Amino acid sequence: MSSTLVVNEIYRTLSGEGVSAGRPCTIVRLTGCNLRCKWCDTAYAYDEGRETTVDEVLAEVKRLGGDLVLVTGGEPLLQDETPALLARLCEVGCEVLLETNGSLDIGGLDSRVARCVDIKCPGSGQADSFRRANLDCLRKTDEIKFVLTDKADYDFARRMIETHKLTARCPIFLTPAAGLLEPKKLAEWILADRMDVRLGLQIHKFIWPDAERGV
Numbered sequence: 001m002s003s004t005l006v007v008n009e010i011y012r013t014l015s016g017e018g019v020s021a022g023r024p025c026t027i028v029r030l031t032g033c034n035l036r037c038k039w040c041d042t043a044y045a046y047d048e049g050r051e052t053t054v055d056e057v058l059a060e061v062k063r064l065g066g067d068l069v070l071v072t073g074g075e076p077l078l079q080d081e082t083p084a085l086l087a088r089l090c091e092v093g094c095e096v097l098l099e100t101n102g103s104l105d106i107g108g109l110d111s112r113v114a115r116c117v118d119i120k121c122p123g124s125g126q127a128d129s130f131r132r133a134n135l136d137c138l139r140k141t142d143e144i145k146f147v148l149t150d151k152a153d154y155d156f157a158r159r160m161i162e163t164h165k166l167t168a169r170c171p172i173f174l175t176p177a178a179g180l181l182e183p184k185k186l187a188e189w190i191l192a193d194r195m196d197v198r199l200g201l202q203i204h205k206f207i208w209p210d211a212e213r214g215v
């Protein structure tokens with residue numbers, strides 16, 4: 001019998017951020033999160049979900065389109081079967097992106113999986129959650145994301161980037177938290193400091209501004 005995961009939703013959309021922003025993709029959102037970021041926009045994934053076999057997830061991905069699959073949460077690495085799901089998706093030919101909050105071990109996953117790893121800033125209320133050892137696992141195909149609410153978050157991100165020479169490891173995205181930080185302000189700080197980063201915008205919030213889920 002196929003092993004199971006608790007799945008919140010599976011749907012077809014455009015990837016909202018990071019290197020894949022704007023690309024059509026299938027999102028697999030898994031249930032549960034070990035953090036509680038103040039600005040979280042997917043709180044509905046903390047508890048809501050349905051027991052689903054890995055085979056059922058694969059069948060739904062195949063039905064919707066498995067070219068690019070984004071596995072997210074919640075925090076997808078909380079579930080024991082997530083590494084097996086990621087490996088199966090790779091085996092059937094999907095390009096697989098994993099979004100993770102950075103607090104859990106990202107090592108030991110199928111090497112074909114690209115990982116988008118958050119480093120939480122003070123404005124999230126979860127700034128101490130990052131697992132430093134994850135920095136040693138990063139590859140060029142991964143990406144790091146900081147979501148920023150204010151200048152203190154920006155300064156935190158800048159210190160992390162400089163201290164750990166993060167720009168040499170993979171692309172770095174600084175993303176303004178929607179409704180909390182003006183993108184223009186962030187652009188000015190990046191330019192003034194000559195930061196070698198990318199300003200990331202959550203494009204689904206521009207395309208579907210009223211949607212609360214499923215985009």
Ligand code: SF4
Nearest residue numbers: 033035037040074101
């Ligand atoms: S890690 Fe992600 S899902 Fe969890 S609370 Fe933070 S923003 Fe929400």
